[in-house]
Amino acid sequence: MEEELALSDQGSDAGSEEVLTPAELISKLEEAWLNEKFAPELLESKSEIVECVMEQLNHMEQNLQRARQGDLKISFHHMEIERIRFMLSSYLRSRLHKIEKFFPHVLEKEKSRGEDDPSLLSPEEFAFAKEYMTNTETLLKSVALRHMPPNLQTVELLKCVPKPNLDSFVFLKVKKAQESILVEPETDEQSEYTIDMAAGSQHLIRYRTIAPLVASGAVNLI
Structure with missing residues (x-):
């Protein structure tokens, strides 16, 4: 038991x-x-x-x-x-x-x-x-x-x-669905945009963007 x-x-x-x-x-x-x-x-x-x-x-x-x-x-x-x-x-x-x-x-x-x-x-x-x-x-x-x-x-x-490189890219798996996550542009010619992440989906994304989600437990790094 x-x-x-x-x-x-x-x-x-x-x-x-x-x-x-x-x-x-x-x-x-x-x-x-x-x-x-x-x-x-x-x-x-x-x-x-x-x-x-x-x-x-x-x-x-x-x-x-x-x-x-x-x-x-x-x-x-x-x-x-x-x-x-x-x-x-x-x-x-x-x-x-x-x-x-x-x-x-x-x-x-x-x-x-x-x-x-x-x-x-x-x-x-x-x-x-x-x-x-x-x-x-x-x-x-x-x-x-x-x-x-x-x-x-x-x-x-x-x-x-x-300092730690917060702009490095990480793989993650989403535990709780997230909407309108603001993603910073990679070049000056690009503009900011948002993405939705469904529960169970996997992504490759800049760590800085999802650091608060890692801290809250909404996503896991893999």
Whole structure:
């Protein structure tokens, strides 16, 4: 019998919870993993999903220890555990890679977000990003003091580190039908236009155009 898990609904009133089956939880992890993998920027932290999945993995491993030796189902459960672990570790690695690559912009966006806006970073990721930035600044200052003239010893990381390329193109699948999505022209000769996206349809489109839809869960990157 499947055990249901309670996941806080960040888009609703404080204290509300969404009750998920283990299968629904793993589906949410897969969506978060693929979105993070294919989005050019760091997305909102899904730390609650990560914590629930880790709890579920522990529960599954405990069940395996109690299973009868020789049961054919054991190998299938082992494969499922490894699949979930792969998605979870790949999701976390993708996020760490983006934090390292875009750290000043990630921290600046986190600092400027509204009080009611969801956090980009988990507490652990925020601590990592701050430490990474401090270490980078210390290294650059050390190099600049030894090799650069005084007027070039100040380094502005926000200008030196490239931003995420939001104009890159991504593949997506529509979960909820969308109407009148404004698409920016690719050349100066073209004018803006709108498109409708039916539920279940797939598209190749500029990420900037659909970034809010990824954040809201209306579309999934694939």
